[in-house]
Amino acid sequence: MPLSREKIAATAIRLADAHGLDGLSLRKIAKELGVGPMRLYDYVTNRSELLDLMVDVVYARIADVGQHSEWRSTxxxxxxxTREAALEHEWFADLLGGRPHLGPHALAVGEANAAALSEAPAVRGIDDLQRALGALNAFIIGAVRREVTERRTARSAGTDEAAFQASLGPYLTGMLKTGRYPTIARLVIDGAHLNAEETFNHNLALVLDGITSRPRT
Incomplete structure (x- = not known):
C-alpha cells in the first residue's frame, strides 16, 4: 500500500478529530491505514514530528484565506x-501557544500576520511589532482555547453550552444572594448570552484598535 506523509497526516487528523490527541498514536494510525507500525517510521520519526505535520496541514488551510491590500483586513x-480551524479541529487549539510551529505553512501564516501588523500606524519599529504580535497572539490563543474548553465541558456534561450554564443556576443563585459579588451578579442577571463568534470579532477589533491607536512614547 503506497504511503505518504500527506496520507499519514490526513489519517492522524481524522483520528484526532474523533478521539482527541490522547487517543492518537502511530500504532492506531498504522492500523487505520492497514500497515505495520514500523512502516510509518519511514515517513515520521516520532509523535512530535507527527503533531508538527498535522499542525502544518491545518495552517495550510489558514494560509489559503489569502492576504488583503489593507493590513487590518489581513x-x-x-x-x-484560525478560530474556525480550531473549532473544526479542537486538538489544534491544544497545540496553539506551545512549542514553536515552524512548518512551511505555519511560517507563511506568521509572515503574513507580521507583515500586515508592520503596516499598522502605531507600529514604528521591530520592538513595536514584537509587542503587537504578542498581544494579538495572546488574545487569539486565549479566546480560542476558552471557547473550545467550554464546548468540551458542555459535551462532557451531556448537554449543550446554554443548558450546561443553566444547570449551574441554583448554585450560582445561592452564591449571588450573599451579596458579596455585586458586579458578577449584574453580569449574570443583566448580561445577555453573547454569541461566541460575535464576541471574538468584537474583542479582536478592540485589540487591533489598541495597536492602531497606541500613543508614541
Missing amino acids: VLTIAQA
Missing part, C-alpha cells in the same frame, strides 16, 4: 480563520 481574516 489580520482579521487570519485570526478568524
Whole structure:
C-alpha cells in the first residue's frame, strides 16, 4: 500500500478529530491505514514530528484565506480563520501557544500576520511589532482555547453550552444572594448570552484598535 506523509497526516487528523490527541498514536494510525507500525517510521520519526505535520496541514488551510491590500483586513481574516480551524479541529487549539510551529505553512501564516501588523500606524519599529504580535497572539490563543474548553465541558456534561450554564443556576443563585459579588451578579442577571463568534470579532477589533491607536512614547 503506497504511503505518504500527506496520507499519514490526513489519517492522524481524522483520528484526532474523533478521539482527541490522547487517543492518537502511530500504532492506531498504522492500523487505520492497514500497515505495520514500523512502516510509518519511514515517513515520521516520532509523535512530535507527527503533531508538527498535522499542525502544518491545518495552517495550510489558514494560509489559503489569502492576504488583503489593507493590513487590518489581513489580520482579521487570519485570526478568524484560525478560530474556525480550531473549532473544526479542537486538538489544534491544544497545540496553539506551545512549542514553536515552524512548518512551511505555519511560517507563511506568521509572515503574513507580521507583515500586515508592520503596516499598522502605531507600529514604528521591530520592538513595536514584537509587542503587537504578542498581544494579538495572546488574545487569539486565549479566546480560542476558552471557547473550545467550554464546548468540551458542555459535551462532557451531556448537554449543550446554554443548558450546561443553566444547570449551574441554583448554585450560582445561592452564591449571588450573599451579596458579596455585586458586579458578577449584574453580569449574570443583566448580561445577555453573547454569541461566541460575535464576541471574538468584537474583542479582536478592540485589540487591533489598541495597536492602531497606541500613543508614541
